[in-house]
Amino acid sequence: MALRATTGLVVTALLLAALAPTAHASPHPGYRVPLDNPFVTTPGAQPEVYVRGMRNPYRWSFDSPTGDMYVADVGGNLREEISYLPRAEIAGANLGWHCFEGTLVQKVCDPPNYFPPSHEYPSSPDVVIGGFVVHDADLPSFAGRYLYGRYDSGLWVVGPQAAGLATNVAAVGTGVTSISQDAAGHLYVTTYDGPVYRLGENAGALTLTQIGVFERPVDLVSPAGDASELFVVEKRGQVKLLSGGVVSDFLDISDRVQDEAYEEGLLGFIAAPDYASSGRVFAFYSDNNGDIQVDEYRRTATGPDRSDPSTRKPLLTIRHRQGTHHHGGQMNFGSDGYLYLSTGDGDLKVDPQNDAQRLDSLLGKILRIDVRAGKADTRAPSLKAIVKSAQAVRRLGGAVVAAGCGERCRITASGRVRIGGRAYPLRPAVLVPRGSRPVRTKLLLTPAAKRALKRALARDRAVSARIGLQAEDPTGNASKLVARTVRVTG
Numbered sequence: 067m068a069l070r071a072t073t074g075l076v077v078t079a080l081l082l083a084a085l086a087p088t089a090h091a092s093p094h095p096g097y098r099v100p101l102d103n104p105f106v107t108t109p110g111a112q113p114e115v116y117v118r119g120m121r122n123p124y125r126w127s128f129d130s131p132t133g134d135m136y137v138a139d140v141g142g143n144l145r146e147e148i149s150y151l152p153r154a155e156i157a158g159a160n161l162g163w164h165c166f167e168g169t170l171v172q173k174v175c176d177p178p179n180y181f182p183p184s185h186e187y188p189s190s191p192d193v194v195i196g197g198f199v200v201h202d203a204d205l206p207s208f209a210g211r212y213l214y215g216r217y218d219s220g221l222w223v224v225g226p227q228a229a230g231l232a233t234n235v236a237a238v239g240t241g242v243t244s245i246s247q248d249a250a251g252h253l254y255v256t257t258y259d260g261p262v263y264r265l266g267e268n269a270g271a272l273t274l275t276q277i278g279v280f281e282r283p284v285d286l287v288s289p290a291g292d293a294s295e296l297f298v299v300e301k302r303g304q305v306k307l308l309s310g311g312v313v314s315d316f317l318d319i320s321d322r323v324q325d326e327a328y329e330e331g332l333l334g335f336i337a338a339p340d341y342a343s344s345g346r347v348f349a350f351y352s353d354n355n356g357d358i359q360v361d362e363y364r365r366t367a368t369g370p371d372r373s374d375p376s377t378r379k380p381l382l383t384i385r386h387r388q389g390t391h392h393h394g395g396q397m398n399f400g401s402d403g404y405l406y407l408s409t410g411d412g413d414l415k416v417d418p419q420n421d422a423q424r425l426d427s428l429l430g431k432i433l434r435i436d437v438r439a440g441k442a443d444t445r446a447p448s449l450k451a452i453v454k455s456a457q458a459v460r461r462l463g464g465a466v467v468a469a470g471c472g473e474r475c476r477i478t479a480s481g482r483v484r485i486g487g488r489a490y491p492l493r494p495a496v497l498v499p500r501g502s503r504p505v506r507t508k509l510l511l512t513p514a515a516k517r518a519l520k521r522a523l524a525r526d527r528a529v530s531a532r533i534g535l536q537a538e539d540p541t542g543n544a545s546k547l548v549a550r551t552v553r554v555t556g
Contacts, residue, residue, distance in 0.1 A: 096362065096381035098436040098542075100404055101476045104158035107496040111425035116434035117151070119161040119177055119422050122392040122410035123432065124333075125196030125215075125244055130251075133401055136228055137161060137408075137432070138196030138214060139183075140392075142416065144170050146194035147183035148214060150227045155181075163411065163422045163430065172416065177423060184228040185212075192218040196396070197245035199226070202253050207270045208235075213253065215242035221255060221265075221272065235272045238263065243301075246286035250293035256283040262298060278308055282331075289337040290399075301331035303351065307371055317363060317373040323351045326390070329410075330356070333395025339403060341365075344439055347373055348381070350397050350407060356387035358394075358409060362437065381437065384428050386412050405437045448472040449537040449545040452504055457531075458556035459483065460519045464511050465531050465552055469497055470504030473539055481509050481533040483554065485522045490515035492531070509533065519554070529554040 105111035122140040129136065133153035139161060141147060145168025149161050158179050165175040168186035187194075195215030200208040200223075212228040213235075215221055220237040224230050241258030248254070253265040255274070262283055263274040278298070285299040296308040303320030306313050317335075325331040334350030341347065345365025353359040364377040386393060392410025400406055411417040411430035422430025452468040459465050469477045480494040492509035499505045511519065522529050531552040537545040 096379055096437070097405075100402075100434060100436050101474055101498050102157075102500075103434055105425055106476065107498070108425060112428050114428060114433040114435055115425055115431050116157060116406065117159045117161065117432035118425070118430060119159075119163050119165075119180070120394075120408070120411070120430050120432070121163045121167070121417070121422065122329075123196075123394050123408040124396065124410070126396050126398075126408055126432070127196060127198050127247070128398055128400060129199040130401075131201065134199075134227075136196060136199070136212060138194045139163065140193045141167055141189035144168060144172075144189050145183075145186045146189050146192075146216075148185040148194065148196065148212070148224075148228045149181055150184040150229070151181060160423075164417045164420075165423070175423075185224050185230075185232065187232065190218075192216045195242045195245060197221075198247050198253060200253065201251045202265070204252065205265060205267050205272070207267055208272070213245060213265075215245050215255065217242050221245070236265075236274060238274060243283065244285045248286075248288040248293040248296060249291050252293065254286050254296075256280075256286055256298070258282055258284075262286060278313060280306060284331065284333060284395075285335060287336055289341040290339045292342070297335060297337070297347075299332060299335040301325055301333070303332045305332075305335055305347075305349075305373070309371070314371055316371065317347070317349070317375065319349060319351070319361075319363075319375055319378075322353055322359070324354050324356055325352075329391045329393055333393055334397040334407070336397045336399065336405075338437070338439070339399055340439065345373070346439065348397060348405065348437070350395055352386065352390075352393055353383075356390065358382075358384040358386045360397075360407065382433075382435070384409060386429070389413050400434075403436075403438055404434050406432055406434050408432045444543060446543045446545045447475045447537045447539040449475075449477065449535060449548055450504060451535045451548045451550065453533050453550040453552060455551070456553045456555050459511065459529075459531055459552070459554045460516070460523060461556050462508065463516075464508040465492060465533055466506065466508050467495075467533055467535065467550075468504040468506040469535050469537070470499045470502060471537050471539070471545075472502065475499065475537045475539050477535055477537045479507065479509060479533065479535045481531055483511070483515050483519060483529060483531045485518055485527060485529050488518070490518055492533075523554075523556065 099113045106113045126137040135151040160177045197214035244256045246254040260279040266273040282301040298306045303323030305317040307316040330352040332351040338346040360382040362379040366374045394408035394410040397407045411422045421427040477497040481492040482489045495507045533550045
């Protein structure tokens with residue numbers, strides 16, 4: 067009797083295991099993956115991937131009124147390029163590297179969902195530095211045009227959507243490292259030899275007003291809604307705060323930052339959208355191993371003008387020690403509140419491992435993660451499953467299911483058809499409801515299941531299907547497995 071009971075438990079466990087969907091990898095402790103990322107349900111893909119196919123997207127931006135994306139990708143020996151991505155088409159876009167460099171064929175391949183560049187020019191030491199669509203009230207003659215940098219020759223503008231002929235509008239000295247924008251839309255340029263300038267206009271000509279000199283500055287940002295405070299990012303691993311004309315030390319992580327090679331260092335920095343209340347900031351740098359590191363830090367409790375290095379919370383480490391070039395480095399928050407960050411392909415030559423195209427690699431990409439602060443969610447999502455108890459599975463080509471959650475979730479569904487003592491798996495499916503309403507999908511029959519089902523129905527044999535569904539929320543909490551039995555009628 068005990069043996070029979072134990073055997074029954076084992077059989078039940080095996081049944082549940084067979085029906086259980088393959089769970090998505092547990093979220094990283096420092097962030098969550100948005101469930102509507104384009105490759106969340108793609109087998110083998112890194113779910114953080116949002117845009118792929120780039121060599122070194124060192125600087126890129128959102129156009130704040132539209133949400134459109136502009137990506138400047140540093141070229142190799144052939145082309146520097148700028149790509150325009152309309153907001154509705156950003157998710158899953160492919161910019162082509164290294165099938166293409168600019169519009170030139172680099173190797174024979176066909177990148178899916180490819181977007182060619184809007185603007186390109188021959189590669190040289192004058193590498194492209196991404197900028198912004200101009201909405202600065204101080205630059206009326208440039209309104210609506212895309213302003214970007216070239217490392218050696220200064221500032222350039224092209225037409226809307228980064229299309230048309232480019233015009234050189236200003237020289238800035240040694241090395242443009244970033245075009246920057248504050249919370250009020252004012253534009254700045256940082257230069258490798260130290261000066262940082264605010265851009266203005268005089269009689270239709272671009273002007274440069276120096277606001278300070280720093281140690282190899284690579285970016286300038288301001289907290290959301292507060293253009294009076296400017297964070298100047300120095301490549302060596304320090305962030306300076308410029309407020310009311312006074313410069314102070316805000317964050318020093320130089321002991322963590324590797325800054326030996328030209329493309330290494332503290333490359334990106336940004337304040338959280340809720341910085342005024344949370345004091346959270348994020349740093350993107352090459353660490354002492356040469357890897358890409360993204361950390362969160364918090365403002366000190368004793369003063370609003372410093373961040374405390376001891377509050378470090380590591381978010382993401384991406385192996386990069388194979389090369390000192392192509393780290394990417396830009397971080398931006400989207401209007402959806404998620405953090406977007408860019409990574410280079412990690413290789414000095416022609417990406418021989420094809421990282422930029424591979425979905426199982428985080429290199430050569432723009433990633434999208436959820437770093438919003440909040441209380442830990444430990445509640446499992448409520449799963450509502452709708453499965454008709456009798457279905458013409460053969461005629462339909464599979465078993466139809468519908469499911470939804472009371473919150474944002476990802477639902478995996480799987481099942482099998484049982485004919486006598488044999489079971490034939492159905493093809494699993496993933497549902498990502500956009501709201502509270504259930505969404506519908508079909509678990510398709512495999513070729514073997516179709517043949518076996520056809521024979522069984524022709525002989526009037528009893529056939530059933532067993533369906534299992536499970537939901538997972540953005541924090542990794544999973545619902546109980548919901549199992550349903552379907553009588554197959556045809």
